[in-house]
Amino acid sequence: MKNIFILFFFISFIGNAQVLGEIRSQYSKAVESPExxxxxxxxxxxxxxSTKPVLHAYKGAILTLKAKFSKNKRDKKDFFKEGVSLLESAVELDSLNTEIRYIRLSVQENSPKFLGYHKNIEADKDFILKNYGTLSSKTLKILVKDFVLNSNNFDETEKLGLN
Incomplete structure (x- = not known):
């Protein structure tokens, strides 16, 4: 019985890692592509x-992108509200996760001003700058660095500090 539990845990872990890797690689492309x-x-x-908070963060971010691409105003509002709710929930569950903070910052940075979802930009920016060096995933480091280099919320000194 114990071996079955260990096997299930291992398969679940590998499955989540593969899903997360795919999501990471496609997330920045999703911003410009409804497909x-x-x-x-x-x-x-x-x-x-019951899944990892980082997956909730990505799900929330993708819902905000569905809002962006939706033609129906009600759908836009509903997708955005649900997305922000999931994203904020992920931050509450794992506030020390740099990837979740990067995801939230990317959503806030790209949200229309009239939606008012911008209150954590400075906190997330500061958190990313302080914790970038602790990221263990090379892929994630590249994603975050590319985001920072293309962001208007980071000045040149901050961008150079990521090297």
Missing amino acids: VTEKLYGELAKIST
């Missing part, structure tokens, strides 16, 4: 409350 957004949404639709 990639829908593909990622399909992957993330099966995410439950």
